[in-house]
Amino acid sequence: MAFEIDHEELKDKGFVFNNEDNIIVNFKKKINDRNDLVFELSPEPSLYLWCKDEDYEDENMDGVRVYLHPESVDEAILIAEKIVYVDYTGF
Incomplete structure (x- = not known):
């Protein structure tokens, strides 16, 4: 990642910490x-x-990962929101 993760910033922006059996x-x-x-x-x-x-x-297995390489947490959120609101039904 191009930036360091600040745990407090993530929590402030609505992220939830998840720890599955370490x-x-x-x-x-x-x-x-x-x-x-x-x-x-x-x-x-x-x-x-x-x-x-x-x-x-199984929410950990059934899906697709779209890897992102943003410059900040805010940019990551913006990119994610834009991707999920694209209508793919016409393809």
């Missing part, structure tokens, strides 16, 4: 019912938009 450690921000913006700290640092499948059952 294996997956991340901060998630719900964009809408089917999309989350995720700052993953472990097992490997990354930032992605998690787009859940329409009929998903």
Whole structure:
């Protein structure tokens, strides 16, 4: 990532800390019912938009990751919001 993550800034912007058995450690921000913006700290640092499948059952497995490389947290949120509001039904 091109910037350092400030845990307090993430919490202030609506991200929730998630720690699944000390294996997956991340901060998630719900964009809408089917999309989350995720700052993953472990097992490997990354930032992605998690787009859940329409009929998903396991929110950790059923979906697509869209990796982002923003310059700031605000830019990451803006990019994620723009991606999820595109109408893909015409494709």
